Amino acid sequence: MSSAIVAEGVSKSFGEVEALKHLELDIPDGSFFVLLGPSGAGKTTTLRVIAGLEKPDTGRVLLNGIDATGANPAERDLAMVFQSYALYPKQTAAQNITSPLRARKLSKADIDTQLKRVAELLHIEELLNRYPAQMSGGQMQRIALGRALVRDPRAFLMDEPLTNLDLKLRVEMRTELTRIHRSLGRTFLYVTNDQVEAMSMADQVAVLRQGTVQQVGKPTEIYDRPANRWVASFVGSPRMNLLQCTANGKIEGEGWSLPNPGFGVQGDHKALFGVRSEDLSLDVRDEAVSLAGKVYAVEPLGDRTLVDVEIGGQRVIIKAPPTASYTIGEQVRAAVDMERVHLFDAESEQAIARR
Amino acid sequence: MATHIQPEGLADKGIAGETVDPPVRRERKFGSGVEILLLTIFMVVMLFPVIWMLETALKETKDIYAVPAKVFSFSPTLDHFQNVFSSDSPVFKGFVNSVIVAGFSTLIATVLGVPAAWAYSRFTLKAKKDQLFFILSTRFMPPVVVVIPVFLMFRDLSLLDTRLGLVLVYAAFNLPFTIWMMKGFIDEVPAEYEEAAMLDGFSRFEAFWRVTMPLLIPGIAATAVFALIFSWNEFVFSIFLITDPDTRTAPSAIAGLIGGTTIDWGLVAASAMTFAVPVLVFAFLVRKHLVAGVTLGAVRR
Numbered sequence: 001m002s003s004a005i006v007a008e009g010v011s012k013s014f015g016e017v018e019a020l021k022h023l024e025l026d027i028p029d030g031s032f033f034v035l036l037g038p039s040g041a042g043k044t045t046t047l048r049v050i051a052g053l054e055k056p057d058t059g060r061v062l063l064n065g066i067d068a069t070g071a072n073p074a075e076r077d078l079a080m081v082f083q084s085y086a087l088y089p090k091q092t093a094a095q096n097i098t099s100p101l102r103a104r105k106l107s108k109a110d111i112d113t114q115l116k117r118v119a120e121l122l123h124i125e126e127l128l129n130r131y132p133a134q135m136s137g138g139q140m141q142r143i144a145l146g147r148a149l150v151r152d153p154r155a156f157l158m159d160e161p162l163t164n165l166d167l168k169l170r171v172e173m174r175t176e177l178t179r180i181h182r183s184l185g186r187t188f189l190y191v192t193n194d195q196v197e198a199m200s201m202a203d204q205v206a207v208l209r210q211g212t213v214q215q216v217g218k219p220t221e222i223y224d225r226p227a228n229r230w231v232a233s234f235v236g237s238p239r240m241n242l243l244q245c246t247a248n249g250k251i252e253g254e255g256w257s258l259p260n261p262g263f264g265v266q267g268d269h270k271a272l273f274g275v276r277s278e279d280l281s282l283d284v285r286d287e288a289v290s291l292a293g294k295v296y297a298v299e300p301l302g303d304r305t306l307v308d309v310e311i312g313g314q315r316v317i318i319k320a321p322p323t324a325s326y327t328i329g330e331q332v333r334a335a336v337d338m339e340r341v342h343l344f345d346a347e348s349e350q351a352i353a354r355r
Numbered sequence: 356m357a358t359h360i361q362p363e364g365l366a367d368k369g370i371a372g373e374t375v376d377p378p379v380r381r382e383r384k385f386g387s388g389v390e391i392l393l394l395t396i397f398m399v400v401m402l403f404p405v406i407w408m409l410e411t412a413l414k415e416t417k418d419i420y421a422v423p424a425k426v427f428s429f430s431p432t433l434d435h436f437q438n439v440f441s442s443d444s445p446v447f448k449g450f451v452n453s454v455i456v457a458g459f460s461t462l463i464a465t466v467l468g469v470p471a472a473w474a475y476s477r478f479t480l481k482a483k484k485d486q487l488f489f490i491l492s493t494r495f496m497p498p499v500v501v502v503i504p505v506f507l508m509f510r511d512l513s514l515l516d517t518r519l520g521l522v523l524v525y526a527a528f529n530l531p532f533t534i535w536m537m538k539g540f541i542d543e544v545p546a547e548y549e550e551a552a553m554l555d556g557f558s559r560f561e562a563f564w565r566v567t568m569p570l571l572i573p574g575i576a577a578t579a580v581f582a583l584i585f586s587w588n589e590f591v592f593s594i595f596l597i598t599d600p601d602t603r604t605a606p607s608a609i610a611g612l613i614g615g616t617t618i619d620w621g622l623v624a625a626s627a628m629t630f631a632v633p634v635l636v637f638a639f640l641v642r643k644h645l646v647a648g649v650t651l652g653a654v655r656r
Binding site for chain 2: 051052053072073074076078079080082084086087088089090099100103104147
């Protein structure tokens with residue numbers, strides 16, 4: 001697959017703050033590519049550099065293989081949806097949506113056809129004569145999306161477009177965006193700090209932290225094989241349990257010991273043992289692959305119950321069925337799914353591969 | 356005492372003209388009588404010259420000199436106002452010149468100042484703060500300080516006794532003010548509007564013109580009125596740079612009425628009233644923006 005957008009060693013500083021540090025990105029043509037990271041990770045800056053709104057200090061931006069680093073935004077043929085929507089206050093919804101077409105000096109008839117198509121696609125026919133001030137957040141979000149979808153750009157850039165919506169609308173729009181992406185077959189570059197959005201919509205996810213890419217991959221890869229300790233604890237809710245340990249033939253921590261399922265370590269290796277809460281179970285069949293501890297807290301959440309268990313002075317969270325009932329202080333054993341555990345080097349924090 | 360407290364976060368409430376809930380005033384029983392008395396005295400003191408001027412303009416010449424002064428019992432006449440606009444009036448030309456000079460100098464200051472303010476608001480420039488401070492500092496000195504150098508320059512450039520000369524001086528004096536005030540207004544408009552327009556396919560200038568400009572109209576109007584009032588009222592440059600009755604502006608023309616052996620006070624008062632009216636009308640039209648312009652535009656940084 002060819003690349004729609006490539007960022008090569010892009011750095012960008014704002015005064016003292018280094019927003020991007022030699023960022024490398026390769027976004028395949030036609031993919032739904034999500035930039036995921038906490039606030040301040042440089043996601044929006046990445047998007048703005050690609051859009052041409054910021055000039056990178058070093059590095060290049062390639063669009064369809066052509067160097068576009070110096071091109072101005074209008075020449076790049078990209079459509080962007082802003083987090084704030086940035087609808088023009090003095091223009092009606094219809095004028096907002098057709099703005100890109102008027103910039104290209106299309107005929108009145110063509111503009112009307114396109115407007116009609118977008119209005120139907122987004123179900124906004126009745127909003128077209130309203131001004132932004134007369135619309136709700138969800139409606140403005142649709143208009144902003146309409147302004148991007150009205151033309152056929154090289155790629156769509158979206159900067160946390162769903163952040164300002166309420167939960168119900170956000171879930172609806174997630175499905176809608178995925179559907180639109182499928183039907184258009186265009187490249188979507190989507191920025192979010194919401195891992196659920198990343199997981200549910202993305203073909204590919206790049207996890208950003210402090211201006212560098214931590215890991216790129218399919219959502220399942222990011223979740224199942226985090227490249228380092230930071231990604232492991234950033235992706236997934238509740239956070240991955242991490243226990244200090246020493247790994248060699250066995251993985252041993254304070255007061256617990258498990259067989260090494262095949263991690264490539266030599267000698268006594270200081271490491272962090274990672275296991276997600278759903279890969280732990282209080283239903284123990286084989287005591288050899290389990291951890292002993294005592295219940296610290298119980299959080300019933302309706303669809304599941306989170307059980308906090310203290311193991312050798314450290315706490316782990318276990319996802320238990322909603323029917324589970326434990327009392328605080330109770331001695332329990334937690335079975336570990338050894339197929340789905342992780343090991344991170346204590347110093348470099350990088351994942352240690354299995355042999 | 357009466358203290359007017361600015362509502363919290365007023366400055367963040369957006370662009371000029373947006374309504375802001377008035378601050379809640381607590382009922383005060385004690386002291387309100389004293390307050391009204393003081394305010395009344397204050398008002399009389401402030402309005403007396405204006406009322407006296409208006410009366411003088413409306414009185415017949417013999418009543419003007421009457422002792423004791425006739426405050427209420429005089430028969431009003433519009434003769435003096437007729438004289439102001441008559442063909443052989445010494446001040447009428449001054450009014451025409453004032454309109455020309457104030458109009459063009461405001462136009463120049465606005466046309467140059469708005470794009471400059473936009474650039475200072477949107478772009479990262481070298482030593483931007485220093486540049487802005489330098490621009491502001493040109494307003495620190497009183498005009499009298501530079502009147503001699505300007506006079507000498509104008510003499511060499513044959514700009515003395517020309518309206519063009521005054522237009523240039525006033526435009527130069529209004530430009531820093533326009534830049535500062537407009538920068539305040541432009542800072543209030545999110546840059547994202549323009550960025551969105553650029554991604555739509557417009558050039559940077561088109562984006563500014565189509566998206567930001569319509570939002571700035573109230574701000575520009577307020578700024579222009581300030582500039583207009585300055586140019587309209589300006590006296591020092593006018594009196595120093597222009598001696599020709601054909602090209603001098605109204606303030607020096609009116610001042611020129613005083614000084615002969617007999618002074619037609621009726622004509623002076625009527626001219627002064629005529630001179631004050633346009634400023635009052637303009638200030639009234641944009642009063643909302645004037646307040647917003649002072650509190651939001653000029654002060655914020």
